Each structure stands twice: as C-alpha cells, then as structure tokens.
Amino acid sequence: MGVPDMDDLSFTDSELDYHVRNALKAAVQGDCDFYNQLVAVIHHKERLVAEEVALLVTCLKAVTGAVSSIHIAHHRSLLAAIFGMSLWDYGTDVMDALVELLVSLASSSGEYVDLCLEMLVGNFIPPSAPPSASYFMELLKQPRGVAKKGQVLDRVHSTLKDIASVVPLSPLRLEKIVRDRMPNIYTKEPFIVMYVENMLRLESGVMGELVGSTILVALVDRLIDLDVEIAWDEILQDDFHKGIFDMELEDLEGHADHIDQDCNELTREALIQRFFSGNLVAEKLDSLMVLTFEHLRSCAESGRLVQVFEILLQSFQKTILTAYKSKFAQFVMFYACSLDPENCGKMFADLLINIFVSSLNPEWRMSAVSYLASYLARAKFVPVSFVAAMLESVVNWCFLYCKNQEGDINPKAHKVFYAGCQATMYVLCFRMRQMLAIPRLKSQLRLMRIEDILGHPLKPLQVCLPSIVEEFLRLVKANHVFSLPQSFVEYGMLESENSRAFGGMERFDMFFPFDPCLLRKCDRYIRPNYVYWSMVRSTYDEDDGEGTSDEDVEEAYASRDGMSIPDDGSGRSRDDEGDSDADEFDYSLDKMSITPRDSSNKFGGRMQRFMQMPSKIRPSASPESL
Template sequence: MGVPDMDEPSFTDSELDNHVKNALRAAIQGDNGFYNQLVAVIHHKERLVAEEVALLVTCLKAVTGAVSCINIVHHGTLLAAIFGMSLWNYGTDVMDALVELLVSLASSNGEYVDLCLEMLVVNFMPPSAPPAASYFVELLKQPRGLAKKTQVLDRVHSTLKDIANVVPLSPLRLEKIVRDRMPNIYTKEAFIVMYVENMLRLEGGAMGELVGSTILVSLVDRLIELDVEIAWDEILQDDFHKGMFDMELEDFEGHADHIEPDSNELTREALIQRFFCGNLVAEKLDSLMVLTFEHIKSCSESGRLVQVFEILLQSFQKTILTAYKAKFTQFVMFYACSLDPENCGKMFANVLVNIFVSGLNPEWRMSAVAYLASYLARAKFVPISFVAAMLDSVVNWCFLYCKNVDGDINPKSHKVFYAGCQATMYVLCFRMRQMIAVPRLKSQLLLMRIEDILGHPLKPLQVCLPSIVEEFLRLVKVNRVFSLPQSFPDYGLLESEHSRAFGGMERFDMFFPFDPCLLRKCDRYIRPNYVYWSMVRSTYDEDDGEGTSDEDVAEAYGGENGMSIPDDGSGRSYDEDNSDADEFDYSLDKMSITPRDSRFESRIHRFVQMPSKIRPSTSPESL
C-alpha cells in the first residue's frame, strides 16, 4: 500500500477512509508510516489554517468510519490524540466531526465509554492550564466568548444524551466521572462556576433521574468545603462586654483602616470591604449558591421541587448538619423552604424536631434543635400556628426530661436538655408577641409547662447563654405571659461558671445557623422571606414596659397565618426590587439586635460578662 502525503492530500474521502482502515491494520503489524501521519494531523495543536481545518475534519470523519478497526492497545497514541482534543480550541466543523467520532467510539466498544464521557465532562470548562486559562477567562467576558461557550456546551450535552441512547448504562458511569472531575475550591471562579452550571444542567435534563441525586450531593459537599474555608476568626475579635442580643456592628470595631480609632461602629462599606476584598473563597461560594438558588427556583417552577428537596434534605443531614463551621450553605435549605413552605418547609422542621427528640448523637441533636429554633425564628413564611406546634414538641421533650431526671445543675451531662431550653427561649424572643396575639395560641403557650422547666433543679436559666435568658425574661415581664417567681430574673443576669461551660467561646452549642447571611449576591434571595431582629424589636420598642393589646400585635404581625413585618421607619419596602449592593447593606442594618431597657441596663453592665468571639453566622444571635 502506498502512503499518501497527508500534508498535500490529493485523494477522495472514500479513498481516505480506506487508507485509514488499512493504516490501522498495518500499525498492528508494525507498519506505522501512514498511521503516524494520521496521529500527527489529529494531535496538531497550533493555530490551523483553512486547509488544515479541512484535513482535520476529513481525518476525524475517516476515523469515525473505521472505529471497528481501532485497538485500544495498538492504537493508544491515536486515542490519546483524540481524547486530548478540546472542543474549545476549534470551530464548529471540527466540533461536529469530533463529537460524532465520540459517539461512534462509545457505541463500538465498552472500553471507550468512560474515556468518551470523561472527555466530554472535561469540556464542561475551557482548558484551565496556563496560559490558556487566562485567555479564556478574558474571552468569556466578551460576546464572542459567550457564543463559543454556547456552541461547546450545547454539543457536550447533546453528545452525552446521544451516548446514553446507544449505551443505556452510561449515565450511571457518568455520575462518578462528574463527581471525580469536579474542580477543587482553588479553581478560578469562572471555571468552577461553569462546571457547576453544567452539573445542574445535567440534573435538570433528560438524565436527571439517573444522575441528579449524585450531582446535588456533590454540589452541597463542594459548597461546604468552600464554606468552612472562610476564616471568620481573622475578621472578628473577642468582646467581653456584650450580650447576645446586644451584638451590633460595633463588634467589628478596629477591623478597617479607614475607621477612626474612637469610632464605635464599623460602617457597612468597611465591613463589606473587609469581608469581600480579596476573599476569593467567599466570592466563589456566593456565586455557586446563587446558581443553586436559581436551579431550585427552576425546579419549583417545573413542579419538581419536592423531589429535589428530598435529596437536599438527605444531604443536609449527612453534611451540613454535622459541619461545625458551616456559615452560609444552610441557606440553600432556607431558600427551598421559602418556595414551598407547606411541603418543604414543614418537612424540614419535622426532620429537625425528630432528630432532636429521637436522635442518638448528642451533638447532632443539639445542632438540630439550633437549626429548628433559628428556622422558626427567622423564616417569615412559617405560619405562627406551625411555630407553636414545633415549639410544643421541643418543650414537651424538655418537660418529660425534667420528670425523669433527678439531680442538680450539670451542663455536660444534660447538654441536650439545655440546648432545647435555650432554643425555646430563642424562638420566643422572636415569636412570643406573635403567639400571644392569637388567643388559641396564647392558651397553647401557657399550657406548655415552660415555667416548670425553667424552675427545675437543673436550673436552665443559670446554664443557657445569659443574653438569651435576659431577653426572654424581659419579654416575659413586658408581656406578662408567665407567672415566674421573683427570683427568676437573677438566674440569667450572671454569666456563671455553668453558662461558660455550656456556652463559652467557640462552642458548638452557641450555634444558630440562620443568622444574617453576609454574602452579597445571596442576600436578594433570602431577604424577602427573612425576619431580622430589628423587625421584631419594632413591635415592642415603644412599649415602655406597659405591654400592647392582642389586637395591636395581631395587626402588626398579620394574624396567625403569616408574618407581616411592620415598616422599620426606613421607608423601605421589604419586597422592593433593589440592587444587590443596596440589599446587602440593608441586611447588615438588620444585624442590630435587642433593645436596651434602662431598668435592666445597670444590671446588664454589672453582671453580663459573656465571651463573644463570634462569627456572624455563629453569633450570639445564634445558639
């Protein structure tokens, strides 16, 4: 057989097809002349002129017709050249010829399926090795770059579907490849975002039923990895003079260069700059969570949110619930619940209360009740009747615990009990006024035996965080809900050795996970359905200890079935569509907690010495 000159082709397509088949057979016998030329054409990486593009397309089509002659052992260099190609480096003619070849390879021999799938998954992103990475990062900012992205990714996904049609088991093999090839947290933001976009496109596509659960779990795992990398300890400092509900933005004092030394408050702009300037991990997490929110929204619109939420809930229990320093990932659950409070919202709360009541791992039970309390306190969309039902389950468990346990105060031995008590008081700090505005729920609250629990020899008021106890007792006194003994208020005002043992610095049991979210882009998804402390404060800030009628509170809160938050005086509508920056600034405004009461002020300053090395999402506004 003569060897045609690949540089100056003068043969027809059919002749080239025959030459390729013969070359593949000859290579097995050791005759590599034309085979090496074929590999060189496909392996060529330099910029191609028109004639070279035409030759490459012709060769790819010829190899497609000769896949039955390819041997994975003898033709390794050819296969390496094919699987080393990137769709991002070629025009549409080469792309089409290449993906056609991949489908033929996958259908011809099971040995090639994983190689074809992996090559397509690699093309979820442009080449990420320098200097190509920088080139594509800039290209994707331009219209022609976005057009290229569409051309490549449309072909990637259509080819994955074509391979699934000819190899029905390929989606099961694809899910492992997608998980294994997922970029690490140090990958450039543009690339990791693009990869996740493609993951979610798979989950929402034809193969979603087969690969969707793995994709969602892998995504949550990556979010958590980013989340725990954010080092709040570098931003915050100890402050031994503020209680949980007194944590204001001045707790960030001294962390921005342009703040005056005598300033008691860190401006919103300084906090944003401090947190986001150069914090690439936070920015990546923010972008990925927005992608996740948008995907959840699309699932809701297509009627499959409950199905997706069940997967997220399983992942939550395995990953987020057990993550010690999760700060933001949990808002994926919050947002999903806000889109379907009746199904997803109630499912989430029921799972949490069941873990607390029936779980075996004490730390997970404490985390679950903290999540439950934070969710019930912060979710504007949760009906107050459901809040009361969930709270009743927690209080009932605490009451039965008191009946079955003898002995005195012991934070270590009874930490799950104290976590339940602390969660109960925390929820009531946010929701008490709303509950007592509804006669039926007020009666239910009075029947919860909270007085018996707080008066038990285990003395939860001396163990739970003083700032929560202080605010709870203040509201009890203002609203005259319980007939607490006169000695009760003294229990919470002193940070005893017991409260330090249970709370203390960096303790898991200080964790209330749905504290205000400080991610810029995420804020607009959370804010419309989120209860800030200043919103609650506005309903009793002017009471001056005299209380408010049930009718007044009912009108302020919108009755039993929802939470209609009154205007805070800023003139801003909470459903108003504003820019991301404005919305984020507004969120920071709402981090201000707990009103000051002159009758308690002196005692607070004398007694409360609470350690507060607190992260914004694990602040004493949290458990």
C-alpha cells in the same frame, strides 16, 4: 499503493477512509508511517489554516468510519490524540466531527465509554492550565466568548445524551466521573461556576433521574468545603473585637443605628469590603449558592422541587448538620423551604424535630434544635401556628426530661436539655408577640409547661446564654405570659462558668445557623423571606417597663417592614415582599442576630449594655425602629 502523504489533499474522502483503515491495520503489524501522520494531524491544534482544518475534519470522519479497526492497546497514541482534544480549541466543523467520533467510539466498545465521558465532562470548562486559562477567562467576558461557550456546551450535553441512548448504562458511569472531576475550592471562580452550571444542567435534563442525586450531593459537599475554608474566626477577632452579627452599622446614606460608639465610623459597606476583600473563597461560595438558588427556583416552577428537596434533606443530614458551625451553606435549605413552605418547609422542620427527640448522637441533637430554633425564628414564611406546634414539641420533650431528672445543674451531662431550653427561649424572643396576638395560640402558649422547665433544679436559666435569658425574661415580664417567681429574674445574667461549659469545646450554645447571611449576592434571595431583628417590635420600655397592647402588635406586624399577623389564626401570612424600606439597606448584614460576641468580662448585677441582645430588640428612636 504506497504510503500516501497527508499533506497531499488530492485524494477523495473515500480514498482517505481506505488509507485510514489500512493505516490502523498496518500499525498493528509495526508499519506506522501513515498511522503516525494521522496521529500528527489530529494532535495538531494551534493556528490551523483553512486547509488544515479541512484535513482535520476529514481525518476525524475517516477515523469515525473505522472505529471497528481501533485497538485500545495498539493505537494508544491515536486515542491519546483524540481524547486530548478540547472542543474549546476548534470551530464548529471540527467540534461536530469530533463529537460524532466520540459517539461512535462509545458505541463500538465498552472500553471507550469512560474515556469518552471523561473527555466530555472535561469540556464542562475551558482548558484551565496556563496560559490557556488566562486567554479563556478574558474571552468569556466578551460576546464572542459567550457564543463560544454556548457552542461547546450545547454539543457536550447533546453528545452525552446521544451516548446514553446507545449505551444505557453510561449515566451510571457518568455520575462518578462528574463527581471526581469536580474542580477543587482553589479553582478560579469562573471555571468552578461554569462546571457547576453544567452539573445542574445535567440534573435538570433527561439523565437527571439517574445522575441527579449524586450531582446534588456533590454540590452540597463542595459548598461545605468552601464554607469551612472561610476563616470566620479571624474576622470575628479583628481589631474592633466585636462579633460581626452584633453590630448595627451605619449605611451609605447616613442612616445610623449603633449599639456601640466604638463602631460609629465603621459603615456597612466597609464591613462588607473587609469581609470580601481578597476573600476569593467567599466570593466563589456566594456565586455557587446563587446558581443553586436559581436551580431550585427552576425546579419549583417545573413542579419537581419536592423531589429535589428530598435529596437535599439527605445531604443536609449527612453533611451540613454535622459540619462545625457551617456559616452560609445552610441557606440553600432556607431558600428551598421559602419556595414551598407547605411541603419543603414542613419536611425540614419535621426532620429537625425528629433528630432532636430521637437521635442517639447528642451533638447532632443540639445542632438540630439550634437549626430548628433559628429556622422558626427567622423564616418569614413559616406560619405562627406551625411555630407554636413545633415549639410545643420541643417543650414537651424538655418537660419529660425534667420528670426523670432529680440532680442539680450539670451543663455537660444535660447539654441536650439545655439546648432545648435555649431554643425555646430563642424562638419566643422572636415570635412571642405574634402568638399572643392570636387567642388560640395565646392559650396554647400558656398551657405549655415552660415555667416547670425553667424552674427545674437543673437551672437552665443559669446555663443558657445570658443574652437570650435576659431578653426572654423581659418579654415575659412585659407581656405577663407566665407566673414566673421573682427568683427567675434574679438568676445571674452574666455568662457564668456554667454557661461557658454548655456545649463543651464546640460551643453549640453560640450556634444559630440562620443568623444573617453575609454573602453579597445571596442577600437578594434571602431578604424577602427573612425576619430581621429590626422587624420584631420591642415589647417593653427600658425606663418604665410598660408592656405593649395587642393592638400595638397588630399595627407593628402589619407595617411594611414587619411580618403579617394571620387574620384568622390559620397560619397564612400576608407577605409584603418587595415593598420594604429594607431595600434601602441592601446589605445590612446584622439586623437581628442575637448570637453573642465574647462576653467573658463580668460586671456586678445585670450585664452591661453591650452584652445584651442587639440594640434592635430594645426601643429605639431610629427610623428603622418599630
């Protein structure tokens, strides 16, 4: 029989199978005429008419039946044509024939397994090279594009499962491929989001037990890559010269609450626009974190959140904790804890306190106690009794440290100690009134050796951030918690050379990782479980210095915008989630942070007004004030 013409569609499927087998064998001997025609049919993909589609499907099925005759060295052009195909370019008939061929190739020889897996993972996203990228980006905005996406990805994942069933070790090889092919931070947002969707689909699927840990770690790594790429310092040093978290901005409805006349004209939405305008990296990070949040919620609903969280904890310790001032990625941990406070929330806090008291790396210890303080202060779902227990652990470590020190103030030598002291004061600025409202916790607080620590010759009040020190002392004075000497209050309230030296060049003294999250889409996930500074009732009057009664505290924390005081001291709080006036201010980005702006200017006596903690910690006549 002579060499047939591939354009002749008169022969039957069985005849084509016969010719394909012969063509593969003939190509090894150097006779490549029919073989080259076969390669050309598979390689052709643009503007296929019905007859060409039928021929392609028939050829793919014929090659599937002849995989035992394929040689990786002699049939490179055929393999290149097959693995160069994209499911996105074809209809369902071609897709089905192609994935059937991939399963046959993977099961025929171990040489093809990685190639098949790489091709399937490559189909996590449409062809992203120009001009295909623009075409698919527009297509995916249309209903038919969404349908196409479902057709492709359903086949990708079912084929990966089929290959895993015939090649049991393939999932172990798949995890490296998924990690290595993950798009970089410069990939267009729809494509990187789609890739992560597929990663998380794998993690929650039948192969999740084998590939899940690697996928989650790779995802957190990419979140950090995006996070650190955001030029945050440029935003903080913009023309208004104020830290973004220190502003109390006017919202679109005209509700105003300012700490500075300089920012009267800058609205909340204007700040968001300023931050997001052109900041494609921030938008990608926002979208990926929302995907991650949704995945975590799904894990919680299916009862596997703790298992996933254990992996996240390991990734946090290796990646987020050691990242230089991670801005937003850490809220993955915060949200996961909010879904299961009793398990995940406790595991997170336990990890942080263990790192603080036992790690050998001082920077890690400082970062850990900053995370712990910020978490305890900001997490609405953390019972106040648990806050008190964690706080006591920090205080106990600081007290034992003091007992072994006889020297004078030294920010560099004792920076871990100063970090612990600052964390203690920071938490109490947020939680003191809750603790005082519960007799058992009030007694526990009074028994802590906080006075001994703060009055030690190491002089932490002169090293820690003045904004925190001053507010802490005001609260202590207003509530008569400790018997602090008057000399405590007379410690310099300005940012001294000692304070600036605390933490060294990295300025861990200014790092509170759960300050309000500025990512627009993430806000709705974080807000219901987040303590904003406007929720914390001021406990003093600036003019007369009078304190507030316990009854006032009960009323304040029972209000819609506040946190609920536990009825019985058990630590169980009543969450009025979803029924808060805060919903009127969807993106009030800066309600509570006490991370200070640059306060290098000095003034005699007390700090000037704008150098104190934000205005919401002070009595206010604004509608939001408690």
